[in-house]
Amino acid sequence: MTEKTITIREQKVHKDYTKVKLIILLILLGLLLLAAAFASKVSPFDPYEQDLGSALQEPGDAHIFGTDRYGRDMLSRVIMGSQTTIFSALLLVCIITVVGTVVGIFCGYYGGKLDAVLMRISDIFLAFPGMVFAIAVAGVLSGGLSNAVVALACISWPKFARLARSQVMTVKDAPYIAAAKLAGSGTVKIMIKHILPNIAGAIIVTAVLDIGTMIMELAGLSFLGLGATPPTAEWGSMMSNGRSMLQTCPWVVLAPGFAIFITVVLFNLLGDTVRDVLDPRNSASH
Amino acid sequence: MQTILEVRGLKRTFYKDKELFTAVNGISFEVKKGECLGLVGESGCGKSTTAKMITRLLEAEEGTIYLNGKEIQNLKGRKLRGIYDDIQMVFQTPQDSFDPRCKLGDGIMESMINHGMTRVKAKTRMLELMQMVELDSGFAERYPHQVSGGQCQRAAIARALAVEPSLIVLDEATSALDVTVQAQIVELLKKLQREMNLSMLLICHDLALVQNLCDRVLVMYQGNIVEEGTPDEVIQNPKEEYTKILIDSVL
Known part of the structure; x- marks a missing residue:
């Protein structure tokens, strides 16, 4: 009896802890997103204004993160870059989640030829190492941030299609789907009202966990010159531009590097926490 | 006949x-x-x-x-x-036959709404049906995992009766219910x-x-x-x- 009470209390404490963690992460990310959304208002200097007189200044009172080789304020550029990087990554994750889930639900529900054809196509995409394939696609499409997003979307949707498909296959034979058919609901209604809510948990967790990865990959493509083009402030291309000065003026690389690091860690922690919250083993009481 | x-x-x-x-x-x-x-x-x-x-x-x-x-x-x-x-059907496993993300009341109303009944009318009829299967109207707001097997099966019977099938x-x-609940059903x-x-x-x-x-x-x-x-x-x-x-x- 005592033992049981303790476990329940422990569970409750753990649940509260997860919730607090979720709230803290959401506040931090909310601040980050706000800063990104109002980047031009938040940044202390114009991120694109060149001042060759104060080029490559060390971090100090005037420029907290220093300046780059054209004398542009690094802090302002990092803040401006957050807009480009984070919103492209969010857009990218939205696209692949929606496309992947729709394809996955249709494949999983109908099966047969449609499923076979679409899954073989997704196999083709999954057969290549992701980043290499993305570089190839971005190269063919020629650089530019929007093309980088397209390239990464091309290689990432099959993951969500696979996930959604496997989830649909586990729920589509459940009696409640049969009951919905007996209630006279059409296929589309069954998919939206009964299948989607029951598979959404796994998809949301994967999508949130993928935001960090997508930020890294977008920054990676930009680093290689296949994403954002100068002078656009973007973390990947900022690091790439500064890499020759890594030994003399490390702040030029470290500022955007730390920005990527912190953002990715935050989004990954959020993903983990969301998974803990949505875990079916924790959701005994709604 | x-x-x-x-x-x-x-x-x-x-x-x-x-x-x-x-x-x-x-x-x-x-x-x-x-x-x-x-x-x-x-x-x-x-x-x-x-x-x-x-x-x-x-x-x-x-x-x-x-x-x-x-x-x-x-x-x-x-x-x-x-x-x-x-034609309607009542399934073997009552809890599995209701969508875990939908309230029991919504499950019962689904067929009526699909038949073009307004939500208000469907709700009135749903409450009648709940009464008919001897369920408290409060159960309409519960999720399948919050009720017992017997209560869930009553709701399933109410759902089957909703369209007045022949x-x-x-x-x-x-089969999935214990003996006393079985007798009640x-x-x-x-x-x-x-x-x-x-x-x-x-x-x-x-x-x-x-x-x-x-x-x-x-x-x-x-x-x-x-x-x-x-x-x-x-x-x-x-x-x-x-x-x-x-x-x-x-x-």
Whole structure:
């Protein structure tokens, strides 16, 4: 009896802890997103204004993160870059989640030829190492941030299609789907009202966990010159531009590097926490 | 008496370990208006497959199904959905037969809303139905995992009754419940049958339940109907060897 009470209390404490963690992460990310959304208002200097007189200044009172080789304020550029990087990554994750889930639900529900054809196509995409394939696609499409997003979307949707498909296959034979058919609901209604809510948990967790990865990959493509083009402030291309000065003026690389690091860690922690919250083993009481 | 359901030569095979396995081997029977027909047999004899074929959740390979004189086994899309005005089913596992993300009330209202009823009207009717199956109206706001199996099965019966079907298929509807709850559900079914002149196809492996509820019983063995008659006849004077074994195993 005592033992049981303790476990329940422990569970409750753990649940509260997860919730607090979720709230803290959401506040931090909310601040980050706000800063990104109002980047031009938040940044202390114009991120694109060149001042060759104060080029490559060390971090100090005037420029907290220093300046780059054209004398542009690094802090302002990092803040401006957050807009480009984070919103492209969010857009990218939205696209692949929606496309992947729709394809996955249709494949999983109908099966047969449609499923076979679409899954073989997704196999083709999954057969290549992701980043290499993305570089190839971005190269063919020629650089530019929007093309980088397209390239990464091309290689990432099959993951969500696979996930959604496997989830649909586990729920589509459940009696409640049969009951919905007996209630006279059409296929589309069954998919939206009964299948989607029951598979959404796994998809949301994967999508949130993928935001960090997508930020890294977008920054990676930009680093290689296949994403954002100068002078656009973007973390990947900022690091790439500064890499020759890594030994003399490390702040030029470290500022955007730390920005990527912190953002990715935050989004990954959020993903983990969301998974803990949505875990079916924790959701005994709604 | 009017025939509600007529089944002729229904057949279905499955692949089991890559071997062809006949689940239902050309069975024929009919259900008359206001009648309760029992279908008994051991696990795996094809009872549930039959139920799924009649309700068109599973395709029949051969045979014809007439519901109120209309052939239904080839209907598709909107026309198929139309048959669910006349035939409804109660499933073996009550909790699984309600969407875990939907409240019980919404589950019961779904069919009415699909029939073009407004939400307000559907809600009134839903509360009536809840009363009919002796459920407190508060249960409408609960999720399936927040209620007991018996309460959930009552809600499932309410859902089946929502469109006033002429036939209800009960696929092992009481098997997952404990004995006292089973008795309550049986009482409820009896009451509903009396009051609404319902036709029922009761699929189960419990001969006592069949004797209690049914007017006529079919004994199924390895995909075939081996015996037919009133429950008392079948139980007291079994003609087939298999029926004897089945009765002996209960007593």
